[in-house]
Amino acid sequence: MRDVVIAGVGAHATGHFTEKPLKALAHTAIWGALGDAGATPRDVQAAYVGNSLGGLLTGQEGIRGEVVLQHSGIVGIPVVNVENACASATTALRGAWLEVASGAADVALAVGVEKMFVGDTARTIAALAADSELELSDMGMQFTSSYAIHPKINIKARMREYGWTLADLAKPAVKNSFNGSLNPLAHHRKPLSVDDVVNSRVVVDPLTLYMCASISDGAAAALLCSANRASRFQKRPVRLSACVLRSGVYRLPADGRADSAEVVAREAYEKAGVGPEDLDVVELHDAMAPAELMLYERLGLCGPGEGPRLIDEGITTLAGRVPVNPSGGLCSRGHPVGATGLLQIAELVWQLRGEAGPRQIARRPKVALAQNQGGLTLGQESAVYTATILEV
Amino acid sequence: MNLPEGMTLLHAGSVHLAADDSEGPSLVGSRCGGCGLVVFPAMPVCPRCTANGRMGEARIGRTARLYSHAIAHVAPQGFVAPYYQAFVELPEGPRVFTLIGRDVPVAPGQLVDGAEMRLVVEPLADTPEKRRLFTYKYVPVDRQRLVERDRAASGGVATHA
Numbered sequence: 041m042r043d044v045v046i047a048g049v050g051a052h053a054t055g056h057f058t059e060k061p062l063k064a065l066a067h068t069a070i071w072g073a074l075g076d077a078g079a080t081p082r083d084v085q086a087a088y089v090g091n092s093l094g095g096l097l098t099g100q101e102g103i104r105g106e107v108v109l110q111h112s113g114i115v116g117i118p119v120v121n122v123e124n125a126c127a128s129a130t131t132a133l134r135g136a137w138l139e140v141a142s143g144a145a146d147v148a149l150a151v152g153v154e155k156m157f158v159g160d161t162a163r164t165i166a167a168l169a170a171d172s173e174l175e176l177s178d179m180g181m182q183f184t185s186s187y188a189i190h191p192k193i194n195i196k197a198r199m200r201e202y203g204w205t206l207a208d209l210a211k212p213a214v215k216n217s218f219n220g221s222l223n224p225l226a227h228h229r230k231p232l233s234v235d236d237v238v239n240s241r242v243v244v245d246p247l248t249l250y251m252c253a254s255i256s257d258g259a260a261a262a263l264l265c266s267a268n269r270a271s272r273f274q275k276r277p278v279r280l281s282a283c284v285l286r287s288g289v290y291r292l293p294a295d296g297r298a299d300s301a302e303v304v305a306r307e308a309y310e311k312a313g314v315g316p317e318d319l320d321v322v323e324l325h326d327a328m329a330p331a332e333l334m335l336y337e338r339l340g341l342c343g344p345g346e347g348p349r350l351i352d353e354g355i356t357t358l359a360g361r362v363p364v365n366p367s368g369g370l371c372s373r374g375h376p377v378g379a380t381g382l383l384q385i386a387e388l389v390w391q392l393r394g395e396a397g398p399r400q401i402a403r404r405p406k407v408a409l410a411q412n413q414g415g416l417t418l419g420q421e422s423a424v425y426t427a428t429i430l431e432v
Numbered sequence: 433m434n435l436p437e438g439m440t441l442l443h444a445g446s447v448h449l450a451a452d453d454s455e456g457p458s459l460v461g462s463r464c465g466g467c468g469l470v471v472f473p474a475m476p477v478c479p480r481c482t483a484n485g486r487m488g489e490a491r492i493g494r495t496a497r498l499y500s501h502a503i504a505h506v507a508p509q510g511f512v513a514p515y516y517q518a519f520v521e522l523p524e525g526p527r528v529f530t531l532i533g534r535d536v537p538v539a540p541g542q543l544v545d546g547a548e549m550r551l552v553v554e555p556l557a558d559t560p561e562k563r564r565l566f567t568y569k570y571v572p573v574d575r576q577r578l579v580e581r582d583r584a585a586s587g588g589v590a591t592h593a
Contacts, residue, residue: 166508175473178442179567180557181529182504185517189500191527196500244504244517245540290479292469293527418473420527 041141043267045277046430048077049386054227054258054374056157062094066108066153069259073149077263078274081113085145088120088135090128090152091378096167097158108153125171126327126414127424128152129260130381134283136264146269153259154376164255172416183416184244184252187328191291191420192299195330196246202345206246210237211351212332213250213371219358220368222399227256227374250371251329258376260383278389281312282429288421300425301413302338308427316340319362320405321391323384325412326369339411363401366391377414381426384410392432407431433457433553435566442556442567446473448491449553457553459493459568461526470524496520496549496570499527503538510561514538520549520570533571534558548573
């Protein structure tokens with residue numbers, strides 16, 4: 041396998057864009073990435089396009105990738121459509137990485153795009169539920185509930201076991217809302233207090249509105265090339281040291297196996313030759329804010345139950361030793377599900393290059409981790425787990 | 433029991449409706465002839481020992497223990513908020529996502545994790561889209577006793593035998 045770098049990234053702002061269809065959102069991200077690298081459509085030799093809900097919500101069930109790429113002037117190349125729930129964009133990134141790493145292409149594009157505002161929230165919620173196995177979504181299971189009570193995370197049980205309070209659950213949302221307030225691309229830019237979060241309306245107890253990622257439109261893209269061609273492009277290349285993808289396992293009651301988020305992170309650390317202590321910045325999948333506390337453990341950033349302390353001591357804040365979700369994360373930057381993985385990558389590339397503006401981490405990061413997951417199966421884990429490591 | 437005229441079962445084959453009402457309904461899962469693991473819903477390959485073609489029908493889950501529960505205050509199309517989301521653990525092994533029977537008031541304190549539950553079969557939701565679709569749900573075995581205890585504690589009078 042050849043070494044692969046990211047030559048350029050681009051993103052559309054995340055938010056509510058009534059007039060913009062998928063291809064308009066994607067256009068901004070694609071030409072953002074091309075412009076960032078100083079590339080043209082003719083440089084792109086293969087493309088992977090991630091999207092999850094476009095079939096159900098826009099009616100464009102097939103060929104979404106070809107449609108958005110043609111709209112942006114990219115034609116006549118291998119195009120692969122990727123659907124992998126909330127991890128669609130990272131799965132697209134891995135496809136583009138494989139194209140370049142294998143030598144099949146020298147330059148490949150990964151795109152993630154999602155259009156969730158369709159004027160009917162109940163329809164969007166139902167479409168999101170369809171990222172679960174049918175036997176679950178047919179029964180009215182929702183992702184919020186999956187965080188509150190599902191065996192894989194079971195926030196209610198963690199509250200009993202660790203003594204976490206509602207204020208503890210709110211801490212990631214408070215931290216990330218401050219980061220998001222500094223991000224011009226973020227959907228929600230109001231800094232929140234613990235009281236704001238705890239007192240917002242209950243969605244699924246104990247999770248309140250501000251602990252939950254909202255519906256968003258958005259798009260992001262990354263242009264990848266082989267390390268030996270990086271000098272063709274104008275920006276400092278960012279090394280894609282590991283991009284690990286795994287499906288979840290069928291978890292049995294009293295299952296002794298590590299959570300799959302932990303398994304993919306360990307695999308990514310091993311491939312990149314780094315450990316959690318080497319990380320300078322992390323973007324992680326806080327679809328529900330308290331999940332960030334659990335993911336700290338699973339990524340090796342702290343021991344059991346220590347998540348709230350990492351925030352109390354400022355370790356994961358923007359000024360801390362290992363800032364987490366500098367973009368604002370899924371709750372503040374937004375979670376347009378099929379774009380989220382590449383929104384994380386775009387943020388980390390900007391941070392590694394020192395281009396993140398007012399939210400730039402002062403001590404310039406060198407090693408970054410993106411953690412993204414999605415879907416829910418009868419196996420009682422998420423359907424998809426990913427971990428990606430970037431380095432400069 | 434039999435389903436009322438014109439009603440259908442969500443996920444055909446997932447629930448066994450015993451002709452003899454004394455037996456009551458059960459879930460239909462699979463038991464591995466190799467390692468003995470029981471799963472629900474049914475699968476052709478054992479997720480533990482990966483044996484293919486050794487999974488036999490298992491009628492399970494007439495009772496269960498409440499593993500976790502929450503009240504959802506938003507609902508997808510066809511459901512009405514607030515409604516319960518829950519997991520139960522079956523004595524045969526599986527942990528199953530379930531809704532809670534419609535007779536249980538949707539309010540804090542009505543359910544206790546660890547409580548003994550029993551299977552009921554009823555409409556998925558009381559909405560035009562879902563009321564003709566029947567599915568499994570669970571209700572607390574001891575709810576009647578709990579209700580009476582609460583009434584007694586609050587100075588009310590228990591009127592049920």
